Structure formats: structure tokens, C-alpha cells
Amino acid sequence: MSDEYLVFDKVTKYFGDLPVVAEPFNLVIPKGQFMVFLGPSGCGKTTLMRMSGGLDSASTGEIRLEGEKISQPDARRGMVFQSYSSFPWMTVEENVAFGMRYHPTFTKSTVKQRTAHYLALVGLSDFASSYPSRISGGMRQRVAIARTLAAGSEVLLMDEPFGALDAQRREQLQLELRRIQSEESRTIIFVTHDVEEAIFLADRIIIFSARPAYILEDINVTQILGSQRSLAVRDSHEFFALKSTLLKTVRASHRSDRQEER
Numbered sequence: 001m002s003d004e005y006l007v008f009d010k011v012t013k014y015f016g017d018l019p020v021v022a023e024p025f026n027l028v029i030p031k032g033q034f035m036v037f038l039g040p041s042g043c044g045k046t047t048l049m050r051m052s053g054g055l056d057s058a059s060t061g062e063i064r065l066e067g068e069k070i071s072q073p074d075a076r077r078g079m080v081f082q083s084y085s086s087f088p089w090m091t092v093e094e095n096v097a098f099g100m101r102y103h104p105t106f107t108k109s110t111v112k113q114r115t116a117h118y119l120a121l122v123g124l125s126d127f128a129s130s131y132p133s134r135i136s137g138g139m140r141q142r143v144a145i146a147r148t149l150a151a152g153s154e155v156l157l158m159d160e161p162f163g164a165l166d167a168q169r170r171e172q173l174q175l176e177l178r179r180i181q182s183e184e185s186r187t188i189i190f191v192t193h194d195v196e197e198a199i200f201l202a203d204r205i206i207i208f209s210a211r212p213a214y215i216l217e218d219i220n221v222t223q224i225l226g227s228q229r230s231l232a233v234r235d236s237h238e239f240f241a242l243k244s245t246l247l248k249t250v251r252a253s254h255r256s257d258r259q260e261e262r
């Protein structure tokens, strides 16, 4: 694992006068780490993700991937955001395959096989030939997930990607995401409001304060739970203990949020 892989270096962000990240934000994410961002609504998680994706720029400071400043989106970083929109003129299957079009090594048959695999994973095999306008919003979100996972980007930026899924599908995708991360050494930043999801997925969790965002806690989950995650880990004493600690911090961050609104 290289320690200096994805680096936030003294990043601040203002939208006009609105401070989203006011205190210079520093974070070093090693290659292959599964990072989860937790924090109150509106604290700045999506903004940090958009900047990591090259969709927005920092007011000061910079974000680097392997020493190179991120200034625009590129194929090394795959994104799933809440407001994902698929290409309406392509079928579900074509939307998923489209994510792999520039992959340097995938052959036609690999693209076909990966498209089928990820469509099955998100439960959309029967809708492969449908157009996005004919499926529900939750299904379109699943198309986005399949497309991003299939694309094989080395960094995955996922902003509440499983929010609209039913519990069983969500669990299945959580397991798959851990598998992909450990087998293929992908580096992931994942935003969620669900503390159990955060603990199950993460190697490391950052809990943010209310806006302007700063780090309230930085927790090494792998040190506590180990790196192998089966569903049984959710029943362990360590999992419960961690959940109760995290919930306290998350509640405190929300309280500071409400005080600010008064």
C-alpha cells in the first residue's frame, strides 16, 4: 500500500461567502483503502466528493492522485452520485457498457461478460434492453452503480449510492463492494448516513462536524474488526461497541448543526 495515494492538501471551499470547508482540510488516503465519510446533512461531504472527482475545484489547496493535481474528471476515478442521470438514448445494457469504452485492456468479450455480471448483481438482467425512461428512479440508480463498478476505475467515489435500494439488495452490494475493494485493490470514498453500513464497509471512517466541515473523528475500523467482513461481523460485540461510540459522535455533530440553525 502506498501511503500518499489520494491526498487532500490544505483544501478549503467557499461558495461565494458560504464557508463549506473553512479550516484547511488535510487527509491522506492510502491506495486500496475503503474510506467512509459520515456527517450531518449539508456539512460538505458531496462538495468534497465532487472536488475529488474533478467536478469542482477547491478555493485554496489541492487534491492529488499519485502526486498529480486533480483538475477534471478522468477514467481513473469512477463516480456514483445521488443525482446520477443515465443516457436516455441508450438501453440499460448500453449504459453499463459505455463506462468501459476507454478501458485500455478490456476486450469486447470482457465488456460483454462484465456488463452481464454487474447487471445481474444489481438485479437488472431482465431490463437490459429497456430505456432509462421506462424504469424507476431506484432502478436508474442501480444502472449507475453497475456502470461504475463495471468500468474498473481504480478510485470509486460513491455518494450515498445505496440509499434507494431495498435492504436485501443493499446487503448484497455491500458484500460485493468489499470483495471488489479487497480483491482488486480499489480505493473507495463512500458517503452514507447509515452508521451500520459505514462500519460494515469501512477500513476507516471520518466523521465530519456540521458545516463548515472539519474532522470530528478519524476511526480505524480495520484495526477493530479486521479486514475480512462477512455478514456475521454485524453480530459481533466489537461491531455493537463501535456502533454505539459512533452514534454518540454522530448525534453530537447533529446537535451542533441544530444550534447553528437557531
Ligand SMILES: Nc1ncnc2c1ncn2[C@@H]1O[C@H](COP(=O)(O)OP(=O)(O)OP(=O)(O)O)[C@@H](O)[C@H]1O
Residues within 6 Å of the ligand: 015, 018, 020, 039, 040, 041, 042, 043, 044, 045, 046, 047, 048, 211
Ligand atoms: N454549487 C453550490 N453553490 C452554492 N452552495 C452550494 C453549492 N453546492 C453545495 N452548496 C452548499 O454547500 C453546503 C454543503 O453541501 P453538500 O452537498 O456538500 O453537503 P452534504 O454533506 O453532501 O449534504 P447531504 O448529506 O445532505 O447530501 C450546503 O450548505 C449546500 O447548500
